[in-house]
Amino acid sequence: MHRKVFILMLGLLVLLVVLGACASGSQEKQLVTMEVTKEVTVIVTKEVPAAAAKSKLDVVMERGKLICGVNANLPGFGYLDQNGQYAGFDIDFCKALAAALFDDPSKVEYRPLTAKERFTAVQTGEVDVLIRNTTWTLSRDTSVGMDFAPTTFYDGQGIMVRKADNIKSLEDLQGATICVSTGTTTELNLADQMRAHGIDYTPVVFETADATFGAYEEGRCDAVTTDKSGLVSRKSLLKNPEEHVILDVTLSKEPLSPAVLQGDSKWLDVVKWVVFATFQAEEFGITSQNVDDFKNSDNPGIRRFLGLEGDLGKGLGLTNDFAYRVIKHVGNYAEIYDRNLGPNTPFNLPRGPNSLWTDGGLLYSPPFR
Numbered sequence: 001m002h003r004k005v006f007i008l009m010l011g012l013l014v015l016l017v018v019l020g021a022c023a024s025g026s027q028e029k030q031l032v033t034m035e036v037t038k039e040v041t042v043i044v045t046k047e048v049p050a051a052a053a054k055s056k057l058d059v060v061m062e063r064g065k066l067i068c069g070v071n072a073n074l075p076g077f078g079y080l081d082q083n084g085q086y087a088g089f090d091i092d093f094c095k096a097l098a099a100a101l102f103d104d105p106s107k108v109e110y111r112p113l114t115a116k117e118r119f120t121a122v123q124t125g126e127v128d129v130l131i132r133n134t135t136w137t138l139s140r141d142t143s144v145g146m147d148f149a150p151t152t153f154y155d156g157q158g159i160m161v162r163k164a165d166n167i168k169s170l171e172d173l174q175g176a177t178i179c180v181s182t183g184t185t186t187e188l189n190l191a192d193q194m195r196a197h198g199i200d201y202t203p204v205v206f207e208t209a210d211a212t213f214g215a216y217e218e219g220r221c222d223a224v225t226t227d228k229s230g231l232v233s234r235k236s237l238l239k240n241p242e243e244h245v246i247l248d249v250t251l252s253k254e255p256l257s258p259a260v261l262q263g264d265s266k267w268l269d270v271v272k273w274v275v276f277a278t279f280q281a282e283e284f285g286i287t288s289q290n291v292d293d294f295k296n297s298d299n300p301g302i303r304r305f306l307g308l309e310g311d312l313g314k315g316l317g318l319t320n321d322f323a324y325r326v327i328k329h330v331g332n333y334a335e336i337y338d339r340n341l342g343p344n345t346p347f348n349l350p351r352g353p354n355s356l357w358t359d360g361g362l363l364y365s366p367p368f369r
């Protein structure tokens with residue numbers, strides 16, 4: 001008899017552990033009855049996924065346009081061009097998403113956000129996606145409540161100084177004042193690196209890039225720091241760009257990546273695979289100019305990628321030709337990069353780590369299959 005009770009208790013314990021281990025994510029409790037022996041029925045509560053909340057994908061499709069949180073003050077990445085239209089590398093990824101969703105890259109409402117405002121705008125649902133030179137970090141991915149799509153631009157933090165000051169290294173900044181924007185990774189990296197190198201400095205902190213670079217230009221700081229892409233971009237706005245130099249030091253890793261609200265994997269998948277489509281198209285050699293020629297391709301991988309065969313797009317809740325739409329309207333990664341940052345732009349940024357993995361870079365798309 002004792003033995004029977006012991007076995008029953010053990011069985012119950014195992015059951016509870018198994019059910020407990022299965023609980024995760026968005027959950028609700030459900031009563032589960034289970035017959036352990038002919039005489040004994042165990043009643044436990046089991047955590048099961050709550051009825052799936054509406055995905056942002058459905059909200060965006062019903063609305064008929066995408067709301068993209070962007071930078072309005074970063075030439076090359078997110079800014080207003082001479083016609084007052086949003087343009088830039090980040091902006092093109094907003095357009096790529098709209099192309100995939102609506103077959104129309106213009107179906108985007110842009111919301112300019114400061115560094116400080118950006119995560120709140122995602123948390124409150126004011127924007128569907130944040131594509132604004134935003135670094136993927138652990139704390140943003142967890143406690144700040146973001147989920148990140150693949151990195152679109154691998155960057156690192158740099159420092160800009162006046163040429164005339166003859167500053168060459170971090171050590172030369174002993175006792176310097178350094179202008180920096182608040183609400184950024186930049187502020188913390190600077191403190192870490194200066195402490196690690198035992199360099200005393202005075203940070204002068206501003207809320208916007210305009211204020212940060214304005215103060216530097218007025219001579220209120222000896223140096224200004226942000227992502228190297230940001231330095232190259234903002235240098236072009238200074239009165240005499242040639243009087244300034246970006247030091248050959250990299251203070252951090254800044255993988256700039258699109259972000260969405262945590263916990264909506266359907267929407268995150270869409271953003272992820274639209275970014276991957278731009279990488280994969282470059283790898284296949286498919287561009288906005290030649291994409292229609294590939295419709296006759298008999299390469300099964302390319303046919304699946306363009307939605308000529310299979311149901312890959314449907315799996316995402318999109319049309320099967322979503323990648324075709326992205327490439328046709330916006331182009332592959334190389335086209336997006338060159339249009340905004342390449343040799344024919346004022347920035348002329350080498351691809352470096354932002355090359356395909358096949359060229360020794362970090363851009364790698366998982367298989368479209």
Ligand SMILES: N[C@@H](CCC(=O)N[C@@H](CS)C(=O)NCC(=O)O)C(=O)O
Binds near residue numbers: 071115186210230
């Ligand atoms: N990638 C960094 C820095 C991004 C950033 O926002 N940098 C500056 C200058 S390029 C900025 O925009 N500052 C304030 C603003 O204008 O909102 C991050 O994610 O924190």
